[in-house]
Amino acid sequence: MTDVLIIGAGPSGSVAAALLVQRGFKVLVLEKQKFPRFSIGESLLAQSLVLIDQAGMLEAVQAANFQYKSGAAFAWRGKYDEFNFAQKSSPGYGFTYQVIRADFDHILINEAIRMGAQVRYEVEIVAADFAGSTPVITAKDKDGKLEEHRPKFVLDASGFGRTLPRLLKLESPSNQAFRIAYYTQIHDNIPSGAFDRQKIRVTTHPEFRDIWFWLIPFSNGLSSMGVVGDQAHLESRGKTFEERLWALTNDDPELRELLKNHKPFRPVGELKGYSANVSTMSGNGFALLGNAAEFLDPVFSSGVTIALKSAHLAAPLVEKQLKGGAVDWKKEFEEPLRYGVETFRAFVDTWYDCRLQDIIYYEKKDPGIKRHLCSVLAGYAWDQNNPYTGPKTLHRLDVLHQAVQKGM
Ligand code: FAD
Numbered sequence: 001m002t003d004v005l006i007i008g009a010g011p012s013g014s015v016a017a018a019l020l021v022q023r024g025f026k027v028l029v030l031e032k033q034k035f036p037r038f039s040i041g042e043s044l045l046a047q048s049l050v051l052i053d054q055a056g057m058l059e060a061v062q063a064a065n066f067q068y069k070s071g072a073a074f075a076w077r078g079k080y081d082e083f084n085f086a087q088k089s090s091p092g093y094g095f096t097y098q099v100i101r102a103d104f105d106h107i108l109i110n111e112a113i114r115m116g117a118q119v120r121y122e123v124e125i126v127a128a129d130f131a132g133s134t135p136v137i138t139a140k141d142k143d144g145k146l147e148e149h150r151p152k153f154v155l156d157a158s159g160f161g162r163t164l165p166r167l168l169k170l171e172s173p174s175n176q177a178f179r180i181a182y183y184t185q186i187h188d189n190i191p192s193g194a195f196d197r198q199k200i201r202v203t204t205h206p207e208f209r210d211i212w213f214w215l216i217p218f219s220n221g222l223s224s225m226g227v228v229g230d231q232a233h234l235e236s237r238g239k240t241f242e243e244r245l246w247a248l249t250n251d252d253p254e255l256r257e258l259l260k261n262h263k264p265f266r267p268v269g270e271l272k273g274y275s276a277n278v279s280t281m282s283g284n285g286f287a288l289l290g291n292a293a294e295f296l297d298p299v300f301s302s303g304v305t306i307a308l309k310s311a312h313l314a315a316p317l318v319e320k321q322l323k324g325g326a327v328d329w330k331k332e333f334e335e336p337l338r339y340g341v342e343t344f345r346a347f348v349d350t351w352y353d354c355r356l357q358d359i360i361y362y363e364k365k366d367p368g369i370k371r372h373l374c375s376v377l378a379g380y381a382w383d384q385n386n387p388y389t390g391p392k393t394l395h396r397l398d399v400l401h402q403a404v405q406k407g408m
Contacts, residue, residue, distance in 0.1 A: 002028040002118075004318060005137055005151035007125045007164070009035065012290030012307035013157030014108035017117035018055045019315035025322065027117040028151065030139050032124035032161070035109060039101035040183055040271065042224045043200040043216045043301040044069065045379025046085045049093040051308035057111040064107055066097035067219040068198055072301075072377050075254060076204035079361045082196070083378075089371040090380035098200065098216050098224075123147075128154070128167045128286075135285040152285075153318050157311070159291040165278050170288075176275035176297055176348070180234050182245040183226035184268040188217065189261035200301060204361075206252055208233065209354050212299060213248070213255060222265055225249075228298060231272065241268040274298075281337070282329035287314050294341060297348045305379040306344070310337055339390050340381035346393035347376060355401040362404045369400065 004020050006013045009031035017027045052058050071084040086094035097104075113119055126146070127138035137149040156164040165171045195201070197217040205211035211229035218224070227234065227248050238244040245268050250256045274295055281293045290307030313333050321327045350356035359365070359373070372388045381389055388396055 002026050002149060002151040003322060004028075004153045004155060005030065005135075005149055006155045006157050008032075008156070008158035008161065008292070009109040009119060009121075010039065010105055010157060010159050010290065010307065011108055011304050012159075012292075012311045013155070014105070014112045015051065015055045015057070015308050016155050016157060016289055016311035016315055017109075017112040017119075018057065018115050019311060020318060021112070021116040022056070023315065023319045025319070027112075028149070029109070029112070029117055029119040030123040030125060031109075031119065031121050034121050036102035036106040039105060040181075041298070041301075041303050042101055042218070043098050043214070044096040045301055045305045045377075046088070046093045046096045047379025047381070048305045048308050049096050051305070051312055052108075053093075054312065055111075055308075056115065057108055060107050060111050061097070061104070064099075064103060065219055066099045066104065067217055069096045069098045069200065070198040071374075073196060073199040073201045074204070074360050075201060076209075076357070076361055077206050078254075079363075081360055081363075081365075082199060083370070083374040085374065085378040087371055088375040088378045088380060089368075089386055090375040090378070090383040092378075092380060094378070096378075098218055100218055100220075100222075125158070125163050128164055130168070130283060130285045152322055154286040155289055155314060155318070156286060156292040157289040157307075159307075160274060160276075160295070162276060162292050164286060164288060165276075165292065168283070170278045170280060172277045172279045174275035174277045174294075174296075175345075177352070178231060178273045179228055179275070179297070180231045181226050181228045181271045181274070181298065182234065182241050182268050183224065183271065184245065184264065185222050185224050185266040186259070187221060187263040187265055188215075188223040188225075188259060189263065190217075190223075190258055195258055202299065203252055203255055204357060205229070205248065209357060210352050211248065213252070214298070215255070215258070225259070241270050281334045287318070287329060287333060289314060296341070296344055299351050300344060300347055300377060302344045302379065302381070305381075306337075306341060309340060309382065313337055336382070339384075342391055343376055343381035343389045343393050346397055349394065350397045350401070356397060359397070359400055359404050364407075
């Protein structure tokens, strides 16, 4: 009999599966797609390596020769600043990787299988009933055949599929504006030395500061690139996704120059209104991991890190509950997770209202403060020793912004 059924084999599902089999539970992961499969979200944060390491998967990830990532660079109208993760104020890894997610996600789930998790692909969860003492989960295989599972506990790691929030009507509006992203992968053909391939490059649009671009180089000569912004504005820039992405990219002289020799590798895709929230992250017999619970915004590459953190918080609580202990999921899961999520939310909100951009592009930043900001950009958003984390982050960024306006 299955102890824990996990919906989805993305990073949060794989790590949760590994942590639970390590605790002696029978884990079944049901994944609706066939792996390897494409996923957006290729730039990891240093904190994610700590979480991958603690799950026993770091060696496998390191063997894949992903692009080493030393930090994040920000560029706007000739201004440029770098945050080197090694200079962060928090303990933990000071580097990470830029990964092709099809490969990365496949490695993580294969690690979970190696540790003892059972995984079935092309099986989609279509119904869920938590009214009784045991959850009843209905899944559909690729031939349309329905099957019923009665696990002791369910973790929803279905990402943007948001399976349980949809089925149980837990979705609630996000406080983030409705934004849209155009994304692709290219042969970047950037001459060596013209650009630091060890960093994600975030470029603010020269004129419209709520529009930004990412450029994430991989180790194989490809780069992921994309643009994020207000829907009406982005859609006004051309008929096709390709036209819109490249019209916007060519607005920026530096990006235009960097990418002048690029060749397409994947068609341009579109993602709309991806920010999401839920009324609760847990209920009788289930908890929501990663993006199934909440997604803020891609600007600081926090998605995978939050997903992995949620798996690490949930696994010991599932163990406690299945061994007969009482778990207060709000206090023990949701609140600790939200500490870091709220940190990122404050960074995201002040990025779009430009206060954080003013701070990032300010040339005379105090080095001590920069180390704290760097820690959050490296993903250490749960480090309570960093004053720029937790519920006070917004206030502290506001005070910092005022100081920057006065010349610090
Ligand atoms: P996912 O990785 O989405 O995995 C969920 C899995 O569940 C999928 O394989 C899916 O097929 C499966 N599934 C869905 N529904 C069902 C069902 N009903 N039954 C069975 N299986 C199901 N994050 C970063 O860390 N760095 C970045 O640079 C970054 N860039 C981004 C850029 C954009 C434009 C966007 C929108 C997001 C970005 N993200 C980034 C976020 C990142 O992609 C996600 O946060 C991350 O993939 C979440 O992991 P997860 O495990 O929660 O879910």
